[in-house]
Every structure is written in C-alpha cells, then in structure tokens.
Amino acid sequence: MVGVHGETMYIEIRNLTVKYKDITALENIDLRIEGPGLIQVLGPNGAGKSTLLRSIAGLVKPQKGCVCINGKDTTANPRLAGRSIGYVAQKPEVSKYSTITVREFLCYSYMIRRQRWPRPPCRKLLSSNELFINEDILDRKLTELSGGQLMKTYIARSLMSAPSILLLDEPLGPMDPASKLEFADIINMLSKERLVLVTSHDPIILLEYTDRILLLNKRLIALGSPSEVLREEILSKAYGRGFREVEYHIHLFDSHY
Amino acid sequence: MRSSLSYRIAIFITVISVILSIAYIIGNSYPIEWFFTIVMSSTAMGSLSILIYTRRLRYLAASSPHAAFLAAGLGIVASVSIGGNWFLWTIIIGMVLVYVAGYMIYKGVDPEDSASIFVAFSSSMGALVLYYVLTRYSYGVSVVSIVIGDPLLSSLEIVAYSIVIGLLSVIYVYSVGREIIYIGSDIDDARLAGLKIWLYDWSLYTMIGLTTIGLVKSVGFVLEHVYLLLPGAIAAMMCRGVARSITFSILVSILSASIGLLISISLDLAPSAVSGGILIILFVISAIMKGR
Numbered sequence: 092m093v094g095v096h097g098e099t100m101y102i103e104i105r106n107l108t109v110k111y112k113d114i115t116a117l118e119n120i121d122l123r124i125e126g127p128g129l130i131q132v133l134g135p136n137g138a139g140k141s142t143l144l145r146s147i148a149g150l151v152k153p154q155k156g157c158v159c160i161n162g163k164d165t166t167a168n169p170r171l172a173g174r175s176i177g178y179v180a181q182k183p184e185v186s187k188y189s190t191i192t193v194r195e196f197l198c199y200s201y202m203i204r205r206q207r208w209p210r211p212p213c214r215k216l217l218s219s220n221e222l223f224i225n226e227d228i229l230d231r232k233l234t235e236l237s238g239g240q241l242m243k244t245y246i247a248r249s250l251m252s253a254p255s256i257l258l259l260d261e262p263l264g265p266m267d268p269a270s271k272l273e274f275a276d277i278i279n280m281l282s283k284e285r286l287v288l289v290t291s292h293d294p295i296i297l298l299e300y301t302d303r304i305l306l307l308n309k310r311l312i313a314l315g316s317p318s319e320v321l322r323e324e325i326l327s328k329a330y331g332r333g334f335r336e337v338e339y340h341i342h343l344f345d346s347h348y
Numbered sequence: 349m350r351s352s353l354s355y356r357i358a359i360f361i362t363v364i365s366v367i368l369s370i371a372y373i374i375g376n377s378y379p380i381e382w383f384f385t386i387v388m389s390s391t392a393m394g395s396l397s398i399l400i401y402t403r404r405l406r407y408l409a410a411s412s413p414h415a416a417f418l419a420a421g422l423g424i425v426a427s428v429s430i431g432g433n434w435f436l437w438t439i440i441i442g443m444v445l446v447y448v449a450g451y452m453i454y455k456g457v458d459p460e461d462s463a464s465i466f467v468a469f470s471s472s473m474g475a476l477v478l479y480y481v482l483t484r485y486s487y488g489v490s491v492v493s494i495v496i497g498d499p500l501l502s503s504l505e506i507v508a509y510s511i512v513i514g515l516l517s518v519i520y521v522y523s524v525g526r527e528i529i530y531i532g533s534d535i536d537d538a539r540l541a542g543l544k545i546w547l548y549d550w551s552l553y554t555m556i557g558l559t560t561i562g563l564v565k566s567v568g569f570v571l572e573h574v575y576l577l578l579p580g581a582i583a584a585m586m587c588r589g590v591a592r593s594i595t596f597s598i599l600v601s602i603l604s605a606s607i608g609l610l611i612s613i614s615l616d617l618a619p620s621a622v623s624g625g626i627l628i629i630l631f632v633i634s635a636i637m638k639g640r
Contacts, residue, residue, distance in 0.1 A: 150536055173540030180536050188401035188584040190593035191533050199530045203541045232588050233533065248537065 099161045100126035100175070100255040100286040102147055107156035109142050116142040118309050120156070126256065126286020128302035129278065131294050133320075134329050138308045140290040141181055144258045147288070148178040160256065173204075177249030181260040181290075183241060185233045193236070193244050194229040201251040223247065223277055239266040243274070250281075257287045263296060271296055294321070354586050354637075358596055362603040369606035378613060381507045385499040386619055387605045388514030389563045390575055394601025395517040396555055397580030398594050399525055402532035403552060406577065407463035408449055412556050413572035414470035415445035416564035420494045421477030428485055435505055435562075442561030443554070445470065450553035454546065490565070497568020497620035499609075509562050520555055521594055528552060529590050567620050574624040575601070578631050585634045600630060 107120040117139040124130055132140045145151045147158055149165045149172035157166040165172035185191075191199075224247045228240060236244060242262055249257060262278070263271050279300035281287055289297060294304065294317070304320040306312040308329040313320045320326075366387070373383050400409040419442030426441070427434040445466075452462040478491050493501055502510070528548050531538040538545060560572050567575055583597035608623025 145536075148536070148540060150539060169536075169539040170542035173537075173542060176540065178536055178540060183534065185533060186402055186404055188398075188581060189529070189533060190398070190584050190587050190590060191402070191529055192589050195590055196530075196533060199526055200534070200537060200541070203527060203530060203538070203543060230588065245534070248534065252541070 101161060102256065102286070103159040103162075104147070105157050105159075107146060107153050107158065109139070109146055109151055109153045115309060117146065117153075117307075120307075120311050122305070122311055122314055124286065124288070124303070124305070124314075127282060127284055128286060129282035129297065129300050130286070130288045130303050130305055131297055131301045132288055132290040132305045132307060133292075133294055134307035134312075138329065140307055141260050143307060144178065144260050144288060144290060147256075148172050148176050148258055150178075173252065175254055176256045176258060177252055177254035178258045179242070179245045179249050179260060179262060182264065183245045185241070187234055189234055190232055192230050192232055193224065196233060196244065197224075197248055197251055200248045204252055239270040239274075242266060246277075255285055257281060257285050259287065259289045261290050261292070263291065263293075275300065355592060355596060358586075358599045358603070362599045362606075365603050365606040365610070369610045372610055372613070376613075381502070381504070382500050382613075382619075383606070383609060385502045385507050385510045385566050386609050386623065387602055388510040389499065389567050390601040390605035390623060391514040391598055392510070392517040392559045392563065393567075393572065393575040394579035394597050395521040395594065396552075396559060397576055397578070397601075398583055398597045399521060399528050399532075399552060399580075400556070400576065401580040401584060402529045403549075404459070404532060405453075405552065405556070407459035408446075408453055408553065409556060409576050410573060411449050411463045411466045411470070412446055412560040413564070413569040413576070414467050414474065415442050415449065415557070416561040416572065417494065417569040418442075418470040418474035418477060419445060419561055420564050420569075421474050421481055421491075424481045424485065424490065425477060434490075435509075438564070439558070439561055442564075443557045446553055446557035446561070450549065454549060493565045493568065495568055495570060496618060497564075497566055497571055499566040499619055502566045506563075506566055510566060513559055513562055517555060517559060518598065520551070522591075524548065524551065525594055526590060571620045571624045574627055578627040579604075582627075582631050582634045585638045600627070604630065 102124045104120050104122050107117055108115070109117040120143070132143060134140050142151060146153060147160070149158070149167055149169035152167040157164055159165065160172055160175050163171060224243065228236065228244075233241060233244065246259065246262060259278070263274060266274060275296050278287060278289060278297060282300065282302075291297065294301070298317055301317050303315060304317050305314045306320050306325065306329050312329045313325050370380070370383060373380055400406060416438075419438045422441045423434045423438030426432070426437040449462060449466045452466070453459050478494070482491055492498070527543060531543060531545055531548055535545065556576075560576065564572065579597040579600045582600050583593040587593040587596045604623045604626040608626050609619050611617065612619035612622040
C-alpha cells in the first residue's frame with residue numbers, strides 16, 4: 092500500500108454505476124486496488140474499461156457510487172483526483188494546426204499545476220531519464236510525431252505531476268511492434284513505484300509484468316492474479332465464446348498489426 | 349532553422365511595411381486614424397486566430413461574423429425604434445448570439461451542427477433585417493460597410509474601439525494563451541490540473557465576440573472570416589512553438605493590414621478586401637513552402 096517514496100496508493104470503488112443516457116457503461120462496481128504494481132484491465136469492446144479509468148480520474152459523473160483515491164472521496168472531482176493521478180486517454184488527438192512542441196507540452200503540464208511564483212524550472216525535469224523522451228523530439232510539434240512517439244509524449248506528460256497512480260488507456264494501441272516491447276519495459280519500470288492501471292485488448296505483451304488482472308464486462312467479473320483470471324471459466328463470463336485457449340501459445344508481434 | 353528564418357523575415361518585412369504605410373499616410377496628409385483602425389482590427393483578429401485553431405473553435409469563429417451581421421442590423425433597428433447608441437446595441441445583441449453559439453458547443457452539440465444551424469439562422473435573419481433597414485431607414489452607407497467593411501469611414505468611437513480591442517486581444521493572448529493551447533492539446537489533463545475550462549472557454553468566446561461584433565463596420569462581416577482564420581493557419585504552417593506562432597500570426601495580420609492600406613489608398617480600392625487578398629496570397633505561399 093506504500094510506494095518506495097512513501098506515498099500511499101490505493102483506489103477504492105463502491106457501488107459505482109455509470110450510464111450514458113440510457114446505456115449502462117458500468118454497474119455496481121465494488122473493488123479495492125492497492126499499489127505499487129501493474130493491473131491490466133481487460134474486457135471486450137464496450138465493457139466499460141475506458142469508463143472505469145475515467146471514473147477513477149474523476150472525469151465522469153456516476154449515477155451512483157463513489158471513488159476514493161488514497162482515502163479521499165474524488166468522485167467526479169478531477170482536480171482532487173489529479174493530485175494523485177496521471178491519466179492518458181486512448182488515442183490522444185491533437186489539432187492539425189497545433190504548434191505546441193513536445194518541450195512546451197511537458198513544461199506547460201508542469202507549470203499549470205504550479206501557479207505560485209517562482210515556479211521551479213522545468214528544464215531539470217526534461218533531462219530526467221524517467222521521462223524516456225529522446226532529446227531530438229523535444230523541439231518537434233506534437234503534430235509531427237508518430238503514433239508511438241505521441242503516446243510516449245502523453246505518458247511522459249502524465250509523469251510531470253509526479254503521480255502515485257497512473258491510468259493508461261490502451262497505451263500500446265498506436266505503437267509498432269518494436270515500440271510495444273520497449274514500452275512494456277517502461278510500463279514495468281513505472282509500476283515498480285506506482286500503481287499503474289492499463290487497459291488492453293491483448294494481455295500477452297504485459298503479462299510477465301502484470302500483478303493482477305481486472306476483468307470487466309460492465310460488471311466486475313474478476314480481480315486476481317493472471318493465473319487466477321486467465322482461465323476459461325472466468326474469461327467466458329466476460330467474452331462469451333470470444334476467445335480461444337491454445338496450449339504452448341506463441342504470440343507474434345507482426346509488423347502488420 | 350527554416351522556421352526561425354521565416355520568423356525573422358516576417359518581423360523585418362512587417363516593420364518595413366508599417367513604416368512605409370505610416371510614412372505614406374502622413375506624407376499625403378491622410379488621417380492617421382485609418383492606419384490605426386485597420387491595423388488594430390487586424391491585430392485583434394490575428395492574435396485570436398491561433399487560439400481558435402488550437403482550441404478547435406473554427407466553427408464558432410466562422411459563426412461569429414454572421415452573429416455580427418445580424419446584430420449590426422438589429423442594432424440599427426433598436427437604436428432607431430427604442431433609442432440609444434447603435435454601437436452599444438450591436439455589441440449587446442451580438443454577444444448574446446455568440447454566447448448562445450458557444451453554449452451549444454460547450455454543452456456537447458457537434459460544432460459542425462451548431463455552426464450550420466447558427467449560420468443559417470443569423471444569415472437569413474440578418475438579410476431580412478438589413479433589407480428592412482434599407483427600405484425603411486436612410487442607412488444605406490452603414491449597411492454597405494457592415495457587409496464589405498470600410499475602415500476609412502470609421503467614427504472616432506470605432507477607431508478608439510479598434511485600438512482598445514487590438515491591445516486587449518494581444519494582452520489576452522499572451523497572458524492566457526498558454527493555458528488555452530494546453531486545454532486544446534489535452535483537455536483531460538487540464539481538468540486534472542484544476543484548470544477551469546468553462547472560464548477559459550467563456551473568456552475566449554467573449555474576445556471572439558467583442559472583436560468580430562465591434563469591428564464589423566470597419567472590416568465587414570464577409571472579410572472577418574478571412575482575418576480571423578487565415579493568420580493562425582499561416583502561423584501553424586510556418587512556426588514551431590506557441591509563443592512564436594502567436595507572434596507570427598500577429599505579424600502576418602499587421603503586415604497584410606499595413607500593405608493592404610497602402611495599396612488600397614494608392615489604387616482607390618476597398619482596404620479590407622485588399623488586406624484579405626494579401627492574407628490569401630501569404631497563405632498560398634506558406635502552403636507551397638510547406639508542400640501542402
């Protein structure tokens with residue numbers, strides 16, 4: 092429950108129900124997750140994975156229930172949640188006319204959280220290895236980055252507020268196969284000191300680093316270790332017949348993803 | 349490197365064009381207010397332009413001149429039938445219309461849909477109101493300037509307004525532009541950081557409204573679209589970095605306004621139209637340079 096820097100990191104969700112008009116996205120979710128560690132959030136399309144992450148970040152107002160981060164009620168309160176949480180949305184989109192550079196994007200994220208003067212310099216943070224951003228892309232516009240570089244930049248941005256909890260919504264989606272493997276290592280490194288929740292359609296890439304899997308299909312189906320959750324009788328509750336169990340499975344990271 | 353060079357060239361050419369334009373006006377004993385009206389009007393719109401693109405408010409920006417068109421017509425009717433100042437009526441009515449359009453977008457109505465409805469409504473109502481004004485009142489010159497703009501006929505009130513709104517827009521953009529651009533780049537993180545999105549959006553709607561509505565008579569509602577949209581598009585193509593692109597957008601606006609004024613006085617052409625034409629030429633040159 093306590094990270095290496097001494098911060099507490101736990102998420103407690105009670106009776107959470109979220110609806111978009113008449114469509115139920117999440118229903119009566121009750122769970123408690125503690126960190127540090129890596130939690131993969133799995134479920135079929137429309138299972139409510141993204142909604143769960145957005146609810147934890149306080150970006151969604153639930154119909155009922157509450158979300159507590161490190162003991163504080165942060166339900167629909169992004170400002171309060173943002174003190175502990177870094178969040179990266181699925182497929183971040185940038186206006187094609189945006190002129191903001193990677194350096195500015197990271198620095199602004201840092202500075203808008205520190206309104207008091209004098210603001211500590213951002214330059215030191217940018218040279219930090221933990222941001223895993225190559226120097227040569229710092230002065231590029233966000234619009235000039237590849238999908239993978241853009242996702243890395245957004246994840247680096249989420250670290251600028253030094254969060255104890257990271258919520259990453261399908262971070263591996265826009266990446267090429269080589270970047271996926273590199274990025275799996277980065278997520279593993281980040282989860283050593285933080286509670287990291289990652290939504291995914293493919294659990295294999297991060298499986299060796301995963302502490303627990305949270306299986307959803309609007310309701311909480313299971314929360315446990317990979318060996319407890321990745322079983323036919325459990326997966327069928329979320330996916331129905333939408334999965335195959337293969338012995339001696341080899342996952343290929345082909346370049347035509 | 350190339351971005352830095354084009355930035356320096358833009359500064360140099362803008363300074364030269366401003367000096368030439370002022371020298372020509374003073375040398376030929378034309379009123380210097382002409383220069384301030386057109387350059388400050390252009391500066392106001394050019395400074396907001398880059399924020400409009402980054403915050404994805406092109407549809408609102410495209411709707412706003414139509415709101416100004418309708419408000420200017422209703423302002424004439426209100427000032428004649430109820431009394432009071434036309435300019436003040438226009439601002440009040442126009443701001444209500446812009447806030448309605450902005451509120452629709454803020455509440456999640458698709459910007460394309462809201463702009464379509466809004467433009468259709470304000471254009472047809474505006475034409476109706478101006479026809480009414482033309483056939484019943486002796487406001488022919490005012491109606492023409494609302495449509496095509498004439499900074500050379502501006503009253504002292506509008507000259508003063510242009511200077512104030514031009515300066516206010518520049519101060520606004522340099523003071524809160526960074527936050528607005530960040531919101532446009534990552535609205536979720538802006539919420540997590542505690543930024544009051546509604547307040548920044550409301551302030552931007554207000555600035556767009558005050559600029560387009562207050563300057564409709566000097567720029568004309570047709571060319572307001574060009575003044576509001578092209579400088580940001582040019583800066584986005586030519587620059588890297590927020591501060592640099594804001595400055596570039598303002599420089600492009602000042603350059604087109606001052607050269608446009610010089611040419612229009614020399615050749616007896618409509619100043620807003622010539623400045624708009626220069627912006628289009630600059631846009632095409634930028635697009636060719638960037639291979640778009």
